[in-house]
Structure formats: structure tokens, C-alpha cells
Amino acid sequence: MTDLREALDQLLEAVPPKRLAESVQRLIADYRSGRPADEPLLRNMVDVTAYAAYRMPATHAAVAAVLAQITISPKSVLDVGGGSGAATWAALAAFPALDTVTILDQVPEALKLGQRMLPRATWQEWHLGEPTDTADLVLVSYVLGELTEDAQHDLVDAAGAAARQAVVIVEPGTPLGYRRILDARQRLLEQGWTVAAPCPHQQQCGMTGKDWCHFSVRVNRSALHRKVKDAALGYEDEKFAYVAVTRQPTEQQGRVVRHPAFRKGLVTLQVCNPDTTVGPTLVSKREGPTYKAARDAEWGDRWPPHSEEH
Ligand SMILES: C[S@@+](CC[C@H](N)C(=O)[O-])C[C@H]1O[C@@H](n2cnc3c(N)ncnc32)[C@H](O)[C@@H]1O
Structure with missing residues (x-):
């Protein structure tokens, strides 16, 4: 994480904080609206840099917390809708043996920015519906919420077909994020995957009423992070929902x-x-x-x- 922070801080020096802050406010409003985007939400290099500044530390922390819950030994990872690569950074820290690292996204500026921070990975322009390579681990981090229901299904199916050892899907820890995770979980079960986390079973989710399954991770904010978000606190709690499926039998815990x-x-x-x-x-x-x-x-x-x- 320190490495990601350092890489981010270096990049952010290049953009005037006022422009970043304006972009951050628009993106926060767009993401909160919960509407599937009919055009990419990240429109240019400033947007992409703003997203990286205010979201990468949090999505990175959520994916890191999820990867700590599964036991796999991947040699390759495919980060689908990977943007500037937050989930990939988490995978690299969790699995030091990774040697093939690929990030796919529709926004070339996001890939370009990510590549500046992590040149050793392969950064590839890709649009949902196009074929993907296979990999031991496939990550889908904070992407489903940008898609229509049909497109979510297509993406989950593509992720399930591309993965050899595991698929990890992470969404915001909201009731809607949880719903999308439940739907994805069901599709992956139908494809023959086993839920490794968070559920201790393969049946229907037992949470009822107004409850929804989500988790939380504390993320320290750097000085720049606080500035672009106009935030006073030195940390934030990132709430996330997730499902991780593997080929192994599940633990009854x-x-x-x-x-x-x-x-x-x-x-x-x-x-x-x-x-x-x-x-x-x-x-x-x-x-x-x-x-x-x-x-x-x-x-x-x-x-x-x-x-x-x-
Ligand atoms: C909220 S960002 C998440 C980025 C990254 N995975 C993370 O966790 O920080 C969603 C990403 O999904 C990508 N995306 C959305 N719809 C897509 C599509 N139809 N094809 C390819 N990428 C898509 C966007 O370009 C964006 O980079």
C-alpha cells in the first residue's frame, strides 16, 4: 500500500488540486446516483487522476481485505474493468508469486495513468463483450454498479469463464451493492464455482429484512487525499460487499x-x-x-x- 500511495502522490503533483477537487465532486455525485452509466464516467485525464486520488486507496483496501480471506496461489491475474489498477496492486501484495498481470478497461486514460504507476503490467483497452484471456485469478472490483443488469450478467459470466482458480467480485457495501453481489454469486454457483467467502455455505443468503451483508475496512487518508475530498478526518471507513469463488471445497466456518x-x-x-x-x-x-x-x-x-x- 505504501508503494501505491507513493506512486499516487507523485502522479497527483502534476494536476492542479482545484481541478482535481472539482472532478472529485462530480464523480462522487455520479457514483452516488447509482444510475448505470450510458457513457464512461471517467471522461478525461483529470477525471481519471481524480478517481485515482480519491478512490484508489479505498478500493485497494477493500480488495486487499477480501484477498486475505481466500487461499489460492495464482500465477496470473486479470483485472477486468480494472481502471488504474487498484485491485491489481492489492493482488500483487497478496500473491507475490504473480508473474502475469493484465488490466482491462474501456477508458484509455485510466490505463495510461495506471501504466505510469505500474509499468510491469499489461494494460489493455477492452470493452465488455470482447473476448478476454484466461487467468488464475479474475478480479472485478467496483465495476458492476456501472452496468445495466444484462451487462452485469455478461461480465460475471465472462469473469467466471476466464478464471482458472478464483473469481473475486467487490462492490460498494450498500444494499444495492449487496444485491448485485447476490446476483453474481448465484450465477457463479450455476457455473459450478464454490463460494469461498464470505458465505460459510452454498445456499441462499440467510440475511433477511433490512439487513445486508457487507464489511468495512479503515483507510488512512494522505494529506492530498484529504485535500481533494475536502475532508477533515485523517481516515475513512470503506464499506464493501463481496463474493469470492474458488474450485476448492468450502470451509464450514x-x-x-x-x-x-x-x-x-x-x-x-x-x-x-x-x-x-x-x-x-x-x-x-x-x-x-x-x-x-x-x-x-x-x-x-x-x-x-x-x-x-x-
Ligand atoms: C468504479 S471504476 C473501478 C475501477 C477499479 N476496478 C477499482 O476498483 O478502482 C469502474 C471501471 O469499470 C470500467 N468499465 C465500466 N463499464 C465498462 C465496460 N462496459 N467495458 C469495460 N470497462 C468498463 C470503467 O471504465 C472504470 O474504469
């Missing part, structure tokens, strides 16, 4: 789906369980090592932890 709640001598974990139920698990001080593990557990972790993690 639950997942913590909210921030744990602590009271004196009692930890309450909201857990999604292998039997598809989602509900509170109470762990009291009397439970010794399990209590200690519960105090250390974080939103997004597996539960109960493996015995060697106690």
Missing part, C-alpha cells in the same frame, strides 16, 4: 458480519453460520480461550477461529 459488541465479561458476535442462519453468538468470560478469541475477533473474520488461531 461461520463469519462475523457486524462489529462485535463488548460488555463486561461478554462478547456478542453477529455470525453467519454454515446452516445459513444469521444471529448473535454470545461468548462469556467463563469460556476462557474462546472468550479471548472473541475479544480479538473483528467484523469480517471467520468464527469460530481455527483451533491453532486461539
